[in-house]
Structure formats: C-alpha cells, structure tokens
Amino acid sequence: MGRRSHIVLSALLSAALCAGCWAKTADEILLRNKKLPDYAALHKKLDDYKKSMIWIFVGNSVTQGAMHTYGQRSYEEHMAEIIRWEYKRGVGDRMGDLFINTAESGEETNRFFKKEEWQLGQFKADIVFVYLGNKVNPEKKYQEHLANIVEHIRKHGAIPVLEVPCPSPTQRKACDSVRLVADQQKCLLVDHQAYWQELCGGNGDKPEWKSNVWHPNGTGHLVMAHAIVKELGIELQGSRVLALPIAGMEPGQAGKPHTSPSPKK
Amino acid sequence: MSMKTIITAVCAALALCGACRADSLTDMNARNAKLPDYKALHNKIDNFSKPMMWLFVGDSITHGCMHTHTERNFVEHWMEIVKWEYGPKPGTRKDDIIVNTGVSGETATGFLPNAKWRLGQFKPDVVFIKFGINDANKVKDIEKFKKDLTSIVGMVRKAKAIPVLQVPMLTTDNQANRPDYAEAVRAVADKEKCLLVDHAAHWKEASGSDTAKAEWMNNTLHPNALGHRIMVYTIAKELGIEPKNSPTLKLPTP
Numbered sequence: 001m002g003r004r005s006h007i008v009l010s011a012l013l014s015a016a017l018c019a020g021c022w023a024k025t026a027d028e029i030l031l032r033n034k035k036l037p038d039y040a041a042l043h044k045k046l047d048d049y050k051k052s053m054i055w056i057f058v059g060n061s062v063t064q065g066a067m068h069t070y071g072q073r074s075y076e077e078h079m080a081e082i083i084r085w086e087y088k089r090g091v092g093d094r095m096g097d098l099f100i101n102t103a104e105s106g107e108e109t110n111r112f113f114k115k116e117e118w119q120l121g122q123f124k125a126d127i128v129f130v131y132l133g134n135k136v137n138p139e140k141k142y143q144e145h146l147a148n149i150v151e152h153i154r155k156h157g158a159i160p161v162l163e164v165p166c167p168s169p170t171q172r173k174a175c176d177s178v179r180l181v182a183d184q185q186k187c188l189l190v191d192h193q194a195y196w197q198e199l200c201g202g203n204g205d206k207p208e209w210k211s212n213v214w215h216p217n218g219t220g221h222l223v224m225a226h227a228i229v230k231e232l233g234i235e236l237q238g239s240r241v242l243a244l245p246i247a248g249m250e251p252g253q254a255g256k257p258h259t260s261p262s263p264k265k
Numbered sequence: 266m267s268m269k270t271i272i273t274a275v276c277a278a279l280a281l282c283g284a285c286r287a288d289s290l291t292d293m294n295a296r297n298a299k300l301p302d303y304k305a306l307h308n309k310i311d312n313f314s315k316p317m318m319w320l321f322v323g324d325s326i327t328h329g330c331m332h333t334h335t336e337r338n339f340v341e342h343w344m345e346i347v348k349w350e351y352g353p354k355p356g357t358r359k360d361d362i363i364v365n366t367g368v369s370g371e372t373a374t375g376f377l378p379n380a381k382w383r384l385g386q387f388k389p390d391v392v393f394i395k396f397g398i399n400d401a402n403k404v405k406d407i408e409k410f411k412k413d414l415t416s417i418v419g420m421v422r423k424a425k426a427i428p429v430l431q432v433p434m435l436t437t438d439n440q441a442n443r444p445d446y447a448e449a450v451r452a453v454a455d456k457e458k459c460l461l462v463d464h465a466a467h468w469k470e471a472s473g474s475d476t477a478k479a480e481w482m483n484n485t486l487h488p489n490a491l492g493h494r495i496m497v498y499t500i501a502k503e504l505g506i507e508p509k510n511s512p513t514l515k516l517p518t519p
Contacts, residue, residue: 052382064359066349071513077341080365085330095328095368096382101344104359118316118360124386241335 022179022191025198026230029191033231038159038188042232045126045159046087052096054123055083056158058112058149059131061214062166063103065221068211072218076101076129078225078241086239100125108135109145116152125158129190129228133165134174142174146181161232164191166224167205168214188232195227199249208247219247289466290502297503302427302460309390309427310506313352316360319343320426322376322383322417323395325487326433326496327367332483336490340365342497342513350508364389372400373413380420392421393462393500395431397446398486405442407449414453429504430454434464434496435477438485444475460504467499 023029033039045053057063057076065074073081080099087094102119109132112119120128130149134142146162153160162182165171175193182189197204209220216224222244228234229242236242245251297303309317321327321340329338337345344363351358366383373396376383384392394417400410414430421428432450436443447465454461472478481492488496494513501507501514508514 064348066345066359067355071337071342071345073335073337073341077337078335081330081335084328085369092330092369095330096379098364098366100362100364102362104348105356106359115360118362122388240331244335 022176022194024194026195026227029189029194029231030233033188034233036186036188038186039233042127042159042188046094046234049093052098053094053126055079055097055099056120056123056125056128057099057101057103057131058107058119058128059103059163060107060133061103061105062216063101063129063131064105065101065103066105068215069218069221070211073221074101075216075221075224075228076103078222079228082225082229082234082236082239082241086236086241088235088237090237090239103131108132109137109142109149112145112149113152120153120156125153125156127159127161128153128156129161129163131163131165133168133171134177135170139173139177143177143181146178147185150181150185150187159188160185161188161190164189164193166192166209166216166220167196167203169205170214190228190231192224192227195231196223199223199253206248222246289463289470290499293461293463293466293503294505297460298505300458300460302458303505306391306427306460306504310347310351310358313357316358316362317347317390318388319347319361319363320384320387320389320392321363321365321367321395322392323367323431324371324399325367325369326398327365327393327395328369329365329367329493330369332487333490333493334483337493339493339496339500340367342494343500345513346497346501346506346508346511350511350513351506352508367395370399372396372404373410373417374400374404376417377413380417384417384420384424387424389421389424389426391427391429392424393429393431394418394421395433397433397450398436401440401442401446407442407445410446411449411453414450415457418453418457418459427460428457429460429462430457431500432461432463432465434481434488434492435468435472435475436486437477437479437482439476462500462503464496464499468495471495 023032063076065076076099084095084097085092100123150160162178164175164178193204196206200206209216209223211217223246226242327340329340348359348361349356364387396414404410418428430450430453432447468477469475481488481495483489498514
C-alpha cells in the first residue's frame, strides 16, 4: 500500500470512528455486545448456576457510591440485588455470587496500576466493571491506560466491561475514548452517557438524576443499573429494582427491561 | 473506716448505679472494650495508611436482599460508614473493601462446607458472623450450633482476622427456642473472648418483649429497611465506631 492510500484509509477509519458513528441506543449497544466472544462467555457463566461468580467493580467516586445517593443504593448495590436475588427466575439462583466494590473516590487510570493488587489482583474475579473517567491525562494517554487495564483484567482470567461515564461537562472527550478502546479491545461496553441521552434527549445531562455536576444521585444510580441490565442482556422476570419509579420518566419508560421476560428453557 | 475507703465505696456505688441505668448498647460496648480484640480493631481502623477488608458471613439477613425493598441492608450501610464517614475527613478509609458472603437460608452448620468460598479465599481483617435464625428452624441442635459457631470463630482467628459474633435480632414468629439460640451466641462469644453485637438485646429493649417491633420487620423473620438501619446503629454503638455527624447513624432514632 502506497503512502497516499495509507493516509486515505486512515482518514476513512478515523471518520468511521467519529462520535456520530457509535451505537446510540441501549438496543444498539446490546447488539454490539452480542457479537463479542465475551458476551457468550458472560452468559455461559451466568447460566451455570452451580458455579458462583465474583463481580468486581473498579472505579471512582461514582462507583464507590458514597454520599451522593443520600443513603440510597449505588448502581453496584442494585446489581448485587439483581444478580444475587432477581436474576432470571427471581429466586436467588445466583445467591452464592460475590460483589466486591473496590472503587474509591478520586480514582483515575494513573493510580489504578499502583493499587491493582489490592483492588483486583487479590480476587479471583469472573467479571470486572471499569468506570474511570479522565481527569488529568491527554486523551491518547488515557486510552492507553484503559487498554492496559483491559489487558490486565484479561490476564487475571476475568471478563472486562468498560463503562462510559454518565453525562458530565468534563467527560465528553473521555466518553469517546472509552468507546474507542472498547472497540479496539473487543470489550463489552455499557454506555451510560448514551443511555441517559436516549432517555432524556439533549446531551443527556438530567439535573434530577444528579447530586452535583459530576455525581449521580439515587435515581441516577438506578438508571445506571438499568443501562447495565439492558446492554449486557441480563434476563430478569419481575425485577423490583427495575420497577422502581424514575424521576422525570413515565412508568415503564426506563423500567421495562429490553431483555426476554421469560427464562430460557 | 478511713476516708479513702468511704470514697472508694461511694465511687463503687455510683458506678453500679450507672451500670443499672446503662442501656444494652452501652453495656455491650463496655463488655467489648475490655477485650484485646477491641483494641486491635480500633488500632486497625485508626491506622489510616493501611486499608482493611471487612467480611460479612451469614444468612438471608446478612445477604440483605428482597426484604429491604431495594433499600440498603446493614452491610451496605456499614460500607458507607467505613469508606466515607469514618476518620478525620470524608473518605479517609475509602480504600477499604467490604465483602458480603451472606446467603439466604444459611446455617452455621451449612456454612462450614462452603467456608473456602465464603471466607478462606479472602484475607480479611474483620469478619462479622451472624447465624442462628435458620439453625433454630432447621438444624434444631443447640450443642451442634455452639460447636459449629466456635469452629467458625476458630477459622476466622486462623485467618488472622478479628471475629465479631452477632446475636440475631428478635423475630415475630414466636418460635420458642429463639432466646436459647441468642444465649448460645452470647455463650460462645464469652468463651472465645470474642467481640459481640447483640441485636436481640437492643431490640428487646425497644419492644419491651421477646418479640420484634412489627414496624422494623418485613415478615416474621426478616428486618425491613428500617430494621437494617437499626442493626447498623447497634453495630456502630457496640463496637465504638461512631463517626461524628454520620448521616447514616442519624437516621431514625431507635
């Protein structure tokens, strides 16, 4: 390939990866995830009730879920209820699963590697959610860090899930970086920013779902759990968590899981 | 009688009088404060440069699902207290990790064959142990319960962690052997010189009987969200871990 052709191809690739080209709705992101080997691997694990799983949540203050929910559950805590009690038949088939939230306020990709053994390495994780925005790095560096984190999670034998942060004025570039790395690494993706935008329109930044500019409140965390369930195709019947009312939404607008309402035979 | 003797006698009388007035939370905190594990626990929690792992083993109440109607259970409240509210500034212990391995329907006897998954694979600093509700229903052998609970305490100590036994809260099912199982937990804690959180004593003080207050329960056996709030309050008071101005502990006054 000549130099000129190479430049044209690169430009086309870049255009294809532009912000407008990402999957925008929860349905589209579910379809995207379904094409990945990790999706099949995750569901194989989920449906093997005899083997309990360890779910790790790595992240920053949003994942830590302190203070800004005013005593309500964080999205990680909602997911623990969903998986350990409500999953599929709603009778605690996966109650042996363990949820470990190793997130801490102020965490970022740079610091993760220093604490990796404590936050991840000491556990035999099956699945690891990563919610780390970008505070200080050039986007390229941030993308490198995310890719390294994904690689480390895979080395630990776990399935990585990258999370695009909730809408926030300081994380717009970071959102595209997370999507880009997820595509490059063929990694499962939960796109909170896109989901909030799908539900609310505009830039998706809904003050009723926030405690402050950066942090979701109790409702925001509930919406985050919705996004995870829908975009990872987690099947539920009669989830009480997802039936909770959401401020500013009609009943069922966000509460209805996209996934099959019936258990697999 | 010398003046010194008189003063000593008066002081002793005042102290006894104080003990009479003290509520169960204060009494239990005083009991715990005499144990080496209390000092060890406080040394750990006040060493802000070293993160801790807190492990909870138990039954459906520790599992904390369904009956809180999607609100936080006592383990999740504990996470907020430790990881955010404790220490000189918010988030001083944000590196701490809380693991809840409680499962619905579990007994002390049933825990033992699963101990590797629920305890052995971790390196905890503190392990909260709460069994008894299902042991009284299913196993119905109180000597075996004591033996198995003692084994769990031994396993925790072998893992170099601090065990904290919890006496289950009261229920509303009027099952006759519930007080016996509560006494069994207290007896093991005394024998093993183990930290104790006595939910039953605190609930009894509140209800004035051996039956739980209905407004703290979701059904005959399980606390609701308010019940879980009361439980975390009891833990904080009896272990002497009470962050100043804690929003979690300010909630409904028991």
